[in-house]
Amino acid sequence: MGTAFGHSIFFTGTDRNIINPERQLRMAKESVTSTNTYLPYRDNEALTIHAADGSASGNFYQMNGDYLVTYEYCSGTEPDDYINFITLSPLDRTMSQEPFSFHDAHFGQNPTHFHDYFELMIVLEGSVTQRIENTDYRYEAGMCCLITRSLCHFETFNTASRILFVGLKPEYIDDIFKRASASPFREEKSFLDGPICGFINSDLKTPGKKEYLDFIPTMKNVSSKKDLHFWSEEIINAMMNPHFGSQDLVQGALCSILDYLSDPSCYHCTKTALEHNSDFLIFARAEHMIRANHGRISRSDLSSALGYSGDYINRIIRRHAHMSLSEYCLQNKLFYAAHLLESGNGTGNMSISEVCALAGFSNRTYFYKAFEAQYGVSPRQYKEESLVTLSRPGGFAK
Numbered sequence: 001m002g003t004a005f006g007h008s009i010f011f012t013g014t015d016r017n018i019i020n021p022e023r024q025l026r027m028a029k030e031s032v033t034s035t036n037t038y039l040p041y042r043d044n045e046a047l048t049i050h051a052a053d054g055s056a057s058g059n060f061y062q063m064n065g066d067y068l069v070t071y072e073y074c075s076g077t078e079p080d081d082y083i084n085f086i087t088l089s090p091l092d093r094t095m096s097q098e099p100f101s102f103h104d105a106h107f108g109q110n111p112t113h114f115h116d117y118f119e120l121m122i123v124l125e126g127s128v129t130q131r132i133e134n135t136d137y138r139y140e141a142g143m144c145c146l147i148t149r150s151l152c153h154f155e156t157f158n159t160a161s162r163i164l165f166v167g168l169k170p171e172y173i174d175d176i177f178k179r180a181s182a183s184p185f186r187e188e189k190s191f192l193d194g195p196i197c198g199f200i201n202s203d204l205k206t207p208g209k210k211e212y213l214d215f216i217p218t219m220k221n222v223s224s225k226k227d228l229h230f231w232s233e234e235i236i237n238a239m240m241n242p243h244f245g246s247q248d249l250v251q252g253a254l255c256s257i258l259d260y261l262s263d264p265s266c267y268h269c270t271k272t273a274l275e276h277n278s279d280f281l282i283f284a285r286a287e288h289m290i291r292a293n294h295g296r297i298s299r300s301d302l303s304s305a306l307g308y309s310g311d312y313i314n315r316i317i318r319r320h321a322h323m324s325l326s327e328y329c330l331q332n333k334l335f336y337a338a339h340l341l342e343s344g345n346g347t348g349n350m351s352i353s354e355v356c357a358l359a360g361f362s363n364r365t366y367f368y369k370a371f372e373a374q375y376g377v378s379p380r381q382y383k384e385e386s387l388v389t390l391s392r393p394g395g396f397a398k
Helices: 023-032 100-108 171-179 186-193 195-205 224-240 246-262 280-292 299-306 310-321 325-341 352-358 365-377 379-391
Strands: 034-038 047-050 060-062 067-074 083-090 092-101 113-114 120-126 127-130 136-138 144-147 152-155 159-169 211-217 268-271
Touching: 023 152, 060 067, 060 310, 067 224, 083 224, 092 100, 120 127, 120 136, 120 246, 127 159, 127 246, 136 144, 136 299, 136 325, 159 171, 159 224, 171 365, 186 195, 186 246, 186 268, 195 246, 195 268, 211 280, 224 246, 224 310, 224 379, 246 268, 268 280, 280 299, 280 310, 280 325, 299 325, 310 325, 325 365, 325 379, 352 365, 352 379
Parallel strands: 034 092, 060 113
Antiparallel strands: 047 060, 067 083, 067 159, 083 092, 120 144, 120 159, 127 136, 127 152, 144 211, 211 268
16 A cells, blocks of 8 residues: 655555665655754654653653654664654654664663653554553554553663654544544444543543553454554655645544554453553453464464563463463363354354364364363263253353
8 A cells, every 4th residue: 555645754665564764864854844863852842841850750741732743763772773753743843863872771760751642652663662650561563552641651662663653632532532423434433432432531531540551463463564554654644745634634544543453353452550460461462362362372472472481471371360371271272162062152063073173172082181171071061061051941041
């Protein structure tokens, strides 16, 4: 998918995985209204920064427009690498740069900030660490995070990376939701029943909650990075080359991203509150992926998808589920097998062998043994009892 207007600062040619940082920076310099070296977070027309003055809560960022977009490109994590910041709003376009070593030193000093707007972080490439209220979380390409106005946070880079931050003024996003409620499209209205709208409306009604939404792509969603690249490019191009209709283009791409993240077939969404244990988010991410795949996921696949070692994930699963990762996966495979055996769900005509294969068991003897240990009866007995239950008044109920 290509852009129909302006130029791309992300890609060259037809391969959307090609990165050309020099071209990105050259085009940015041609479009921005001001540049500044080594001061990425400074006052401008779009953003006012109130210094912390020793406060533990960090700097306070105040947005002066409806939305603010910041694109960050990090060339690597060696002392001579650099980070470029391009900040765009309808009011101002600025660019700045700083050495990675300078940014990394600030991260070590815990210079968190908070703001008067919602912020969506989209990891387009690489790996970053998001520090949320003194707890660090790893985000890989394709992952996203939506933060409320009260959370103190800061980001740093683990590898060469690209991130897009989208700041949304409460009044702006509230107006989008109100117009969606009056839309003639049922599909557009259905978004209002989803997790993102509920999360934002909850904070609008009761400000001050220290919560955030975490998004990780489902295993079946193999195009997450490509899709996020496309919409991010649409937003950047519209803001760097503004013309009649640019505001609608930005809002359309933004709504597409929010709708995409709300789709449970594309993303696992977890609301995390600060009263949760610090490793709750990692457990929730793993749990989503294990359940979505009915336990048929390997330790290495989880490790690759979440960016943590298999041993670490295993320890967290044991801490929260009181069983090992392999036991937890087995339990979910057995749950799925039981679901397939139940006549009430339309799959009761499947043979035991078919259920065994679909549930991910290659050894039928092992399947029988594990199933009986879980449910106290054999798969065949379980299926027969399901048939009897279904024939009773009221249908199947477990």
